[in-house]
Amino acid sequence: FLSDGHHCGNAEHLLAGTLHAATTTNPDLAYCNYLLIFGCQVGFSGYYAYTTMAQRMAEARTRGMRVVVVDPMMNTAAEKADEWLPIRPGSDGALALAMLNLLLNEYHIYDAPYLKAPTNAIYLIGDDGLYVRDSAGKPLVWDAASATPRPFDDPVLKEPALEGSYQVAGKRARPAFELLRESAREWTPEAAEKVTTIPAATIRRIAKEFGEAARVGSTIVIEGKELPYRPASVIYFKGAHGHNNAWGTSLAIELLAEVVGASNVPGSLMGCNPVCYGHPETGMPHYQPKADRDGMIIPGLWFGMSQPGTTPPPFPPRQPRKPRFLNLIDLVPWPMSTFLPVITNSNPERFGIDYKAEALFNYGSNLVMSLGNPETTVNAFKDLFTVCVNLWVDETAEALADIVLPDTCYLERLDPMPQWFHHHHPVGMGEWTCQIRQPVVPPAYERRHFSEVLLDLADRLGIRPDFQVMLNLFYGLKPPYALEPEKKYAWEEICDRIYKGWFGEERGLEWFKEHGTLNWKKQVEEVYWKPFTHARGPIYFEWVEERGRKIGKIVRELGLDDFDMSTFKALPHWQPCRALEPREGYDLQAIYYRVPFHTFSMTYENPWLDEVSRVTEPYSYFISINRETARRKGLKDGDVVWVESADAGRVKGQVKLVEGIHPEVVGIAHNGGHWARGMPFAKGKGVFFNALLALDLRHTDMVSFTMDCDARVKVYKA
Numbered sequence: 001f002l003s004d005g006h007h008c009g010n011a012e013h014l015l016a017g018t019l020h021a022a023t024t025t026n027p028d029l030a031y032c033n034y035l036l037i038f039g040c041q042v043g044f045s046g047y048y049a050y051t052t053m054a055q056r057m058a059e060a061r062t063r064g065m066r067v068v069v070v071d072p073m074m075n076t077a078a079e080k081a082d083e084w085l086p087i088r089p090g091s092d093g094a095l096a097l098a099m100l101n102l103l104l105n106e107y108h109i110y111d112a113p114y115l116k117a118p119t120n121a122i123y124l125i126g127d128d129g130l131y132v133r134d135s136a137g138k139p140l141v142w143d144a145a146s147a148t149p150r151p152f153d154d155p156v157l158k159e160p161a162l163e164g165s166y167q168v169a170g171k172r173a174r175p176a177f178e179l180l181r182e183s184a185r186e187w188t189p190e191a192a193e194k195v196t197t198i199p200a201a202t203i204r205r206i207a208k209e210f211g212e213a214a215r216v217g218s219t220i221v222i223e224g225k226e227l228p229y230r231p232a233s234v235i236y237f238k239g240a241h242g243h244n245n246a247w248g249t250s251l252a253i254e255l256l257a258e259v260v261g262a263s264n265v266p267g268s269l270m271g272c273n274p275v276c277y278g279h280p281e282t283g284m285p286h287y288q289p290k291a292d293r294d295g296m297i298i299p300g301l302w303f304g305m306s307q308p309g310t311t312p313p314p315f316p317p318r319q320p321r322k323p324r325f326l327n328l329i330d331l332v333p334w335p336m337s338t339f340l341p342v343i344t345n346s347n348p349e350r351f352g353i354d355y356k357a358e359a360l361f362n363y364g365s366n367l368v369m370s371l372g373n374p375e376t377t378v379n380a381f382k383d384l385f386t387v388c389v390n391l392w393v394d395e396t397a398e399a400l401a402d403i404v405l406p407d408t409c410y411l412e413r414l415d416p417m418p419q420w421f422h423h424h425h426p427v428g429m430g431e432w433t434c435q436i437r438q439p440v441v442p443p444a445y446e447r448r449h450f451s452e453v454l455l456d457l458a459d460r461l462g463i464r465p466d467f468q469v470m471l472n473l474f475y476g477l478k479p480p481y482a483l484e485p486e487k488k489y490a491w492e493e494i495c496d497r498i499y500k501g502w503f504g505e506e507r508g509l510e511w512f513k514e515h516g517t518l519n520w521k522k523q524v525e526e527v528y529w530k531p532f533t534h535a536r537g538p539i540y541f542e543w544v545e546e547r548g549r550k551i552g553k554i555v556r557e558l559g560l561d562d563f564d565m566s567t568f569k570a571l572p573h574w575q576p577c578r579a580l581e582p583r584e585g586y587d588l589q590a591i592y593y594r595v596p597f598h599t600f601s602m603t604y605e606n607p608w609l610d611e612v613s614r615v616t617e618p619y620s621y622f623i624s625i626n627r628e629t630a631r632r633k634g635l636k637d638g639d640v641v642w643v644e645s646a647d648a649g650r651v652k653g654q655v656k657l658v659e660g661i662h663p664e665v666v667g668i669a670h671n672g673g674h675w676a677r678g679m680p681f682a683k684g685k686g687v688f689f690n691a692l693l694a695l696d697l698r699h700t701d702m703v704s705f706t707m708d709c710d711a712r713v714k715v716y717k718a
Contacts, residue, residue, distance in 0.1 A: 014336070014704050023303050033066065033213055033231040034209065035065060035235065036233070037077055039237060039241070046596055072661065086198075094195040096249070096572070101188065109216060111216045118536050122142075125173065132149070137293070152536075180259075227265055229267060234262075264529060265531065276288070299315075317333050326344045360384045362401075366394045369394070369601045408448065411441060434502070435516060464485070496509035548569075552565045564702050579710040588713050623656065625666050626657075627657045635715070637656065640652065640655075648693055649691040673686050
């Protein structure tokens with residue numbers, strides 16, 4: 001389980017991998033002039049490479065970059081933006097689709113050369129929704145010059161068509177771009193206004209501003225290289241896609257950037273470092289995307305350290321099959337992470353699985369708090385033999401653990417390259433940096449570094465050879481620095497071999513202990529890689545359509561009526577999330593939001609941050625509600641209320657009346673309300689939002705395994 005529970009960005013990660021060859025995305029703030037933020041706080045509050053991105057955001061704002069924030073609540077980003085669009089939660093996809101419609105069909109602002117080259121916008125789609133292929137299985141495009149269909153990579157191809165309808169082997173075939181334009185037409189600004197509550201005139205203006213800011217057709221020279229220049233970017237995260245319409249919503253937002261060519265070029269939406277040519281002296285680490293047989297992007301590195309292939313990327317997807325794993329990753333074989341064992345382990349027979357889990361090894365994760373309704377989580381895992389490794393006895397350890405192993409904190413640890421993961425590096429030009437985390441004090445009491453615990457466990461289980469082969473693969477270690485399978489190593493020796501394997505004999509552990517970091521300059525071709533590759537990003541996700549039909553067949557055979565197949569579509573679409581469905585007596589939506597000084601549920605135990613929350617920040621321990629909404633309900637500032645979910649539990653807290661929140665919304669800061677005795681500073685502080693979230697298939701986007709992270713609620717005095 002991930003320590004961040006449902007907070008991780010499965011839908012965004014899926015699209016980052018398939019469109020940007022990366023795990024995550026960030027805007028290129030060095031060159032961006034117009035930034036549209038959906039449900040995210042990049043550069044203002046917590047997000048990837050936060051401290052560097054905050055500095056770059058300040059510099060970009062100083063030079064005049066315009067920022068428009070789409071969010072139900074005036075968060076840290078919205079309060080500092082040029083414009084805040086208070087959207088109804090879960091309707092971001094409708095807004096993005098209306099903007100797409102305007103760009104493609106009314107303003108005619110799109111980058112035709114880009115769409116024809118590094119995308120599949122030109123691929124012909126049959127009436128069955130799949131690629132039209134030649135006898136060798138290659139996707140076909142229509143060549144307007146010869147008025148014939150040709151394979152997408154045919155060197156004779158001269159004028160690939162973006163629009164029109166053609167006959168291929170007696171059947172109708174249309175370019176993917178034609179289908180995108182057609183599907184977007186239903187989302188007029190007026191239709192989107194009814195869903196989002198954002199005025200149609202505002203939608204028209206923002207779409208035009210964004211399209212014009214992209215400067216389609218312009219170029220820029222960076223270090224002697226002429227590159228496409230698209231100084232407009234979108235960025236989004238959990239606020240926008242944390243719903244069970246996550247796939248269609250995320251794709252709609254992403255395609256705003258794709259249609260104007262604002263993807264992995266200066267000023268645009270960037271994958272977080274998908275290309276690295278390595279240190280100049282060793283060429284390590286080295287990874288870059290490549291193309292599959294259909295020409296689509298395969299990430300060179302996917303959520304790993306240095307060795308391509310150690311973690312399977314989301315594309316190309318494996319074939320679905322009847323589930324054998326409790327996380328259902330064999331049925332839907334592309335999401336990065338999954339909380340579904342919380343659902344499946346209670347009744348595995350329903351999913352055709354003939355076993356239950358017997359043990360849970362939980363490292364640095366507070367599952368009981370970080371997933372959803374805690375009763376569901378506890379009931380799913382209460383019979384498992386559970387080991388928790390953590391800094392303190394939190395709610396999960398208190399409720400489930402048979403054994404608690406005390407972990408070291410960051411001041412007691414030795415870690416090689418603690419932030420190497422490519423998505424923790426800021427995007428854009430600058431430097432690659434490899435660093436070390438080394439202990440300031442020795443571990444106190446019985447605390448041990450978890451890596452040392454794992455090495456001991458591998459020995460006791462008799463799997464040391466396999467474990468050390470895995471470490472070689474993960475870190476890309478080759479002789480003479482590869483770990484010998486049978487030899488026993490101390491953790492420090494492994495760290496030394498990792499550094500030497502990457503950077504040479506003279507830069508081992510002792511060198512990094514002395515110098516701290518190793519830096520080298522990024523190359524233009526690494527940063528703005530899209531013009532230098534032949535791999536194409538999909539605007540039409542044919543494989544989601546194709547694999548979805550196979551998944552649907554298995555789902556029907558299993559009788560899983562609550563497994564929603566309606567989102568397995570190749571083009572962006574929008575439908576209401578569960579929290580938008582009317583429920584009698586439940587008239588509001590509850591959302592959670594991130595505050596910049598807390599990390600998930602862990603840091604509430606920090607006494608300094610607790611002081612910030614209690615004394616200097618007047619909202620994070622309260623329940624925020626619109627002042628006029630509160631007046632209609634007879635609520636005053638400071639009243640103690642219940643917030644009750646239509647599908648899960650209820651929580652109690654004090655009301656804070658605010659203007660900066662949508663009138664249909666209740667806002668609660670993330671992961672407060674601890675109750676574990678092992679967390680005395682955090683206990684009883686704030687409100688436990690996740691108790692309002694149902695953990696079931698009906699509240700899950702089954703394409704990406706994303707939870708619906710808002711809830712239909714009612715609010716009343718306690």
